[in-house]
Amino acid sequence: MANLSEIEQNILQSAEVYVKHELGQENTGHDWWHIHRVVRSAEKIAAAEHADMFVCMLAAYLHDIADEKLNPSKEAGMAKVENWLQEHSIAVKDREHILEIISTMSYNGGHNPPMRTIEGQVVQDADRLDAVGAISIARAFVYAGAKGHLIYDPSIKPREAMSTDQYRNEESTAINHFYEKLLKLKDLMNTEYGRKLAEQRHAFMEQYLEQFFNEWEGEVV
């Protein structure tokens, strides 16, 4: 990898092994391959934005370790990330930066304040890109399936913007999730590079929905 010292590359490899182990069993959208995709996107966006490659990639690897769904609390999850960074002798400045990114980057209904640093913006964009486009469609249906939600039900209306925590406990459908979150992401992108990709992927989702609703009503030959 360009611009990374051997030590940094080794740390990223350790992070990969750690995350594969921790998230291997996750099956509601935060599995290892989600991390793989977010890291690859973060790498490309970081290069385009001239951001600190090591901080972006390490934060991308670790960003879901602290997820509340996988931990007793957000604090317990953050402590896990902090311990890992300490054990791997990450410089205090980078450690604090990565912890700040991970603790503030979640969607939260779009209500969180903007990311403070370019590295935070890069990682948040990379994570959001995985919720826009072809893969995000697959993730939404897998998530809905895991929760026992329907594909679609015209009598269940999309919910207004709420924090993820609030709406996690409520009934919805996979198709409603597009209107509750996925279609909003393109306008929330931080970087030029991320926004361009999100726009292409967004157009694909709109096309998908158009076809979906045509089929729902029984289209004519």
Ligand code: ADP
């Ligand atoms: P993140 O923490 O990455 O912002 P979430 O934990 O909210 O995302 O969701 C993980 C994946 O599951 C994402 O692709 C998201 O779009 C999808 N998802 C979350 N909530 C729902 C829902 N109610 N219905 C369908 N898909 C969902």
Ligand code: NI
């Ligand atoms: Ni994520």
